[in-house]
Amino acid sequence: MILPGRVRERAEELAGDLPAYVYDLAALDAHAADVRRALADVEVYYAVKANPDPALLRTLAPHVDGFEVSSGGEAAHVREVLPGARLAFGGPGKTDAELAVPVHRLHVESPGELRRLIAAGRPADVLLRVNLDVPVDGASLAMGGGATPFGMDPGGIAECLASLRGQGHVRPRGFHAHLASGLHAPELLRLAGAVVEFAREHGTHGEHRGHGAREVNVGGGMAVPYRRPDERFDWDAYGKGLAALRAPGETLRVEPGRALTAYCGWYLTRVLDVKRVHGEVFAVVTGGTHHLRTPAAKGHDQPFAVLPTGNGRGADDEPVTVVGQLCTPKDVFARRVVTTVRPGDVVAFGMAGAYAWTISHHDFLMHPRPGFHYLT
Numbered sequence: 324m325i326l327p328g329r330v331r332e333r334a335e336e337l338a339g340d341l342p343a344y345v346y347d348l349a350a351l352d353a354h355a356a357d358v359r360r361a362l363a364d365v366e367v368y369y370a371v372k373a374n375p376d377p378a379l380l381r382t383l384a385p386h387v388d389g390f391e392v393s394s395g396g397e398a399a400h401v402r403e404v405l406p407g408a409r410l411a412f413g414g415p416g417k418t419d420a421e422l423a424v425p426v427h428r429l430h431v432e433s434p435g436e437l438r439r440l441i442a443a444g445r446p447a448d449v450l451l452r453v454n455l456d457v458p459v460d461g462a463s464l465a466m467g468g469g470a471t472p473f474g475m476d477p478g479g480i481a482e483c484l485a486s487l488r489g490q491g492h493v494r495p496r497g498f499h500a501h502l503a504s505g506l507h508a509p510e511l512l513r514l515a516g517a518v519v520e521f522a523r524e525h526g527t528h529g530e531h532r533g534h535g536a537r538e539v540n541v542g543g544g545m546a547v548p549y550r551r552p553d554e555r556f557d558w559d560a561y562g563k564g565l566a567a568l569r570a571p572g573e574t575l576r577v578e579p580g581r582a583l584t585a586y587c588g589w590y591l592t593r594v595l596d597v598k599r600v601h602g603e604v605f606a607v608v609t610g611g612t613h614h615l616r617t618p619a620a621k622g623h624d625q626p627f628a629v630l631p632t633g634n635g636r637g638a639d640d641e642p643v644t645v646v647g648q649l650c651t652p653k654d655v656f657a658r659r660v661v662t663t664v665r666p667g668d669v670v671a672f673g674m675a676g677a678y679a680w681t682i683s684h685h686d687f688l689m690h691p692r693p694g695f696h697y698l699t
């Protein structure tokens with residue numbers, strides 16, 4: 324993949340001090356501004372789970388309407404970094420203490436969770452998370468479209484609507500859904516259409532009319548194709564589609580994670596060894612999937628660029644498997660990718676800004692942690 328000039332310069336400076344993460348905050352700022360422009364008609368909340376790094380949150384803050392958090396820890400973290408930010412709190416297993424966290428919107432995941440919330444007696448503004456039985460073909464991760472622990476089927480929603488009657492402190496504001504991740508704009512728009520239709524049916528019509536259910540959060544899940552690093556989710560088409568879907572008086576909200584921050588992150592490593600074993604070439608780099616678990620978690624090749632800063636015997640324009648320092652065959656960044664690489668070269672893994680450092684098992688084997696650097 325192509326290494327932007329600024330990242331290359333920083334990689335050359337850091338060559339003796341790797342592994343390290345480099346976050347290109349200027350690139351994130353420009354990308355988030357583009358997304359904001361494309362989605363002018365809807366609210367955008369950033370899904371903090373993708374990357375809660377404070378510098379990224381501060382960079383995103385001017386471009387988003389709020390932040391989606393999935394634990395009391397994430398809520399406290401965002402409060403500390405951005406005290407005035409609006410929070411939406413989702414997630415399938417909230418403790419009583421988490422249900423008590425004051426937030427703009429609480430995403431209710433089950434009738435039992437709602438009963439606990441009502442019994443606690445505190446005011447809360449809620450969206451009911453619906454899991455519709457709609458096809459999610461082509462998704463890299465499915466959180467809905469069938470039996471999963473996320474959200475409720477229409478029966479669960481009906482139970483919630485019944486529980487909400489006869490009390491006033493837990494206020495239903497609408498519906499939430501996050502049915503799948505890794506979908507392109509047309510598929511995501513199809514899902515959004517199904518969710519909005521359900522919300523209109525159950526929130527603003529018939530016996531539930533007047534519940535104030537005019538808000539629909541259709542989730543995140545915008546595709547990030549790791550095999551095609553230059554391709555971007557079609558935010559313009561998505562924004563136009565959502566604008567066409569929204570009826571006057573309705574609030575539509577999205578909560579992307581990966582597609583906002585994946586591209587601004589780089590994990591830089593240095594080649595320790597190039598070896599041939601039973602005919603296969605391995606490049607062993609400093610660090611490993613305990614810092615960047617994404618390729619192991621998703622089973623893909625992490626896209627990378629090689630900076631020829633090394634020398635000695637290596638591989639020339641041939642298939643190379645790039646591995647880390649861990650004593651496990653799962654510590655693989657990329658398999659049999661044709662490249663030229665020598666000991667001492669810098670390997671820069673791209674698309675490492677989302678579900679990367681924070682989803683990784685940092686302490687396994689007790690190697691040093693990477694440095695963190697920010698390009699502004």
Ligand SMILES: Cc1ncc(COP(=O)(O)O)c(C=O)c1O
Pocket residue numbers: 370373391413414466501503504505542543544545578579580581582
């Ligand atoms: C409820 C919810 N919202 C938003 C997201 C963000 O998804 P993505 O990072 O694919 O955009 C997730 C991811 O798992 C999620 O579970």
